[in-house]
Every structure is written in structure tokens, then in C-alpha cells.
Amino acid sequence: MEDIENELSDRDRAIYEWQLNVPGLGEQGQVKLRNSTALVSRIGGLGGPLALSLAAAGIGKLILVHGGHLRPDDLNRQILMRHDYLGKNRVDAAAETLRQFNPHIEIETVAENFTEGNAADLVERADIVFDAAPLFEERFLMNRECVLQQKPLIDCAMFNMEGQVIPIVPGETACLACLYPEVPEHWKRRFPVIGAVSALIANIGAMEGIKLIAGLSGVNLNRLIYFDTLAMKLQKVKIVRNPDCKICKKL
Amino acid sequence: MTLTIDYTGQLASVVGASEEAVEVAEGDSVADVLKGRLEVYGEKFGELVFDGEGRIRSTLLVVLDGEQAAGDKENLSLEGVKVLMLMTPIAGG
Numbered sequence: 419m420e421d422i423e424n425e426l427s428d429r430d431r432a433i434y435e436w437q438l439n440v441p442g443l444g445e446q447g448q449v450k451l452r453n454s455t456a457l458v459s460r461i462g463g464l465g466g467p468l469a470l471s472l473a474a475a476g477i478g479k480l481i482l483v484h485g486g487h488l489r490p491d492d493l494n495r496q497i498l499m500r501h502d503y504l505g506k507n508r509v510d511a512a513a514e515t516l517r518q519f520n521p522h523i524e525i526e527t528v529a530e531n532f533t534e535g536n537a538a539d540l541v542e543r544a545d546i547v548f549d550a551a552p553l554f555e556e557r558f559l560m561n562r563e564c565v566l567q568q569k570p571l572i573d574c575a576m577f578n579m580e581g582q583v584i585p586i587v588p589g590e591t592a593c594l595a596c597l598y599p600e601v602p603e604h605w606k607r608r609f610p611v612i613g614a615v616s617a618l619i620a621n622i623g624a625m626e627g628i629k630l631i632a633g634l635s636g637v638n639l640n641r642l643i644y645f646d647t648l649a650m651k652l653q654k655v656k657i658v659r660n661p662d663c664k665i666c667k668k669l
Numbered sequence: 670m671t672l673t674i675d676y677t678g679q680l681a682s683v684v685g686a687s688e689e690a691v692e693v694a695e696g697d698s699v700a701d702v703l704k705g706r707l708e709v710y711g712e713k714f715g716e717l718v719f720d721g722e723g724r725i726r727s728t729l730l731v732v733l734d735g736e737q738a739a740g741d742k743e744n745l746s747l748e749g750v751k752v753l754m755l756m757t758p759i760a761g762g
């Protein structure tokens with residue numbers, strides 16, 4: 419491997435030249451991105467464009483976590499997929515798209531969703547976790563493991579024409595269980611979604627993660643970033659830790 | 670006084686709007702206002718806002734002028750508050 423631990427290769431300088439000029443990023447920030455592993459669960463409407471933006475930014479390694487096979491009704495938003503992958507593993511389609519786009523990053527696929535059995539191991543292998551799962555049971559597992567292992571978690575969610583991103587740094591910020599102490603009774607697996615809304619929210623999440631990894635300022639800690647695409651309104655809601663949170667109160 | 674209520678997520682769908690202005694009486698709490706909206710919007714609104722014991726759901730984020738209200742939601746004062754934002758949990762991907 420031509421990469422030197424604290425330096426960029428000439429190849430990487432050529433690829434990332436335009437973003438090395440971004441104030442605050444520079445070569446040091448780019449090296450941090452290249453030396454980092456990001457886990458994305460899942461890689462559908464939110465996680466797909468999120469993984470694509472991380473690949474474009476030059477993250478060193480992506481772990482893509484998503485179970486199941488591609489269905490026709492995934493294709494209005496899951497932009498890493500292709501029609502000829504219908505019936506096949508979603509993670510394989512996503513990995514193929516990402517490898518074609520950026521062959522210089524490492525991609526690992528896990529063709530299953532977060533479960534009690536794999537959560538600890540999956541989080542252990544990542545430096546940062548991006549949550550784009552449709553069920554609160556999975557989200558709470560990721561949150562719990564990230565708090566236990568003190569890894570940052572970027573929680574991304576959307577519904578209808580709206581979305582939200584919560585950057586979680588265990589011990590410093592509210593965690594997901596601080597906000598939602600139990601599984602919400604009325605959340606449904608199927609939700610209304612336009613792909614462009616997912617992609618927009620995904621890229622807000624990607625930016626919060628990139629800032630965290632690369633050491634840029636301006637990460638929205640203890641904020642819930644809410645975006646309404648109908649009104650085109652962005653709002654940052656100040657959120658607070660719950661001193662009685664059963665997940666993070668010990669930190 | 671006039672209070673603006675912002676609704677997000679499933680609650681905005683049930684209400685059919687993301688914002689409304691309501692008149693509230695002096696001394697009204699968040700819970701009082703929510704009970705008043707329940708009379709307007711009915712059962713589906715109630716399911717998202719209140720639990721089986723009629724208390725404000727633990728998973729409903731109550732935001733007062735841009736800041737999440739922490740702790741007991743039953744006795745939250747609206748004194749000086751201009752915007753009450755109610756956010757139901759979302760998790761779509």
C-alpha cells in the first residue's frame with residue numbers, strides 16, 4: 419500500500435485536490451478521513467446517498483450493513499441500487515456502485531441488519547456509525563452499543579417531506595434514548611418518502627460525520643437538526659441529556 | 670395570548686398542517702393546550718400525544734421556543750413562550 423500513515427499519496431492529492439482547499443479540512447483532515455472506518459446501517463434511501471458522499475469525501479473504509487434483497491419499491495430512493503439487481507442482495511449492489519465510483523476505498527459488506535447478536539462486534543469495527551435504519555429497535559441497539567463503546571453516532575431519520583439528524587457523542591451529548599426512552603408505539607415500518615428528501619437528509623448527516631472525523635469545527639452537538647423540505651425550513655432544536663437515561667447516565 | 674404550534678412527523682399528517690396559531694389563556698400549561706387540540710383533532714391526535722393513562726407520551730418531543738423541554742411534561746408552563754413545537758419520533762430510511 420502506498421499510503422503513509424500521516425501523509426496523503428500523490429494519487430489521493432490528485433483526487434481530493436478541490437476539497438483540500440476547504441478551510442479547516444486540508445491535508446490533515448483528509449488523512450483523518452482516509453484513516454477512518456465508517457459503518458452505515460442501512461444503505462437504502464438515507465444510507466445509500468450517505469455512503470456515496472462518504473466515499474466521495476475519501477473515507478478509508480465503509481462497512482455497509484443491510485439485510486434482504488432488492489425490491490421494486492426500493493427504487494424510488496435507494497440510489498446505490500440498479501434495476502438489474504432486483505431480487506439480489508442490496509449490499510452487493512451498493513458495494514458494486516461504490517467500488518465503481520471510488521475504487522480506492524475499502525468496502526466491507528454485511529448482508530444482515532443490526533441485531534442483539536451482531537451489534538457489539540459491528541460497532542467495535544468502526545470509528546463512527548451512521549444510523550439510517552427504519553426501525554427503532556435497530557436504532558436503539560446502535561445507540562446502546564455506541565454509548566457503551568463511546569463511539570460517535572450520527573442518527574439520521576426522515577418521514578414524508580421532513581427529516582432530522584442528531585449527532586451523538588457519548589458522554590457529551592444527549593443520546594437517542596435520552597430523547598426517546600422507549601420504542602414509539604405508533605411508528606410504522608412503511609413511511610411516505612421521496613428519494614430527494616432522503617438524499618438531502620443523508621447529506622446533512624454525512625456533513626456532520628465528516629466534520630467530526632476530520633476535526634472540523636461546527637459539529638451540531640446537543641442539537642437536533644430538523645429540515646422541512648416543503649417549507650424549505652431548517653431548524654436546530656436544542657436538546658438535553660436526560661440525567662435518568664438508562665443508556666448513557668453513567669457516562 | 671397567541672401561541673404558534675409547529676407540528677412535525679406523523680402529527681403534522683394528522684393535523685393536516687405543520688403550523689397553526691391558537692389563543693391560550695394565561696396560566697395554561699402545555700398539557701392544557703394539548704387537551705384543547707385533542708378536542709379539535711380527535712382520536713388519532715390523542716394516540717400520538719397521550720399514553721394510555723392520559724399523560725403526554727415519553728417519546729413526544731416538546732420544544733419551547735427552540736429548546737427541548739426536559740423532565741416532567743405534565744406541568745410545563747407556557748409563560749413567555751411564543752412557539753410550541755411538537756415532534757413525533759421518526760426513523761425512516
Ligand SMILES: [Zn+2]
Nearest residue numbers: 593596663666
Ligand atoms: Zn442517553
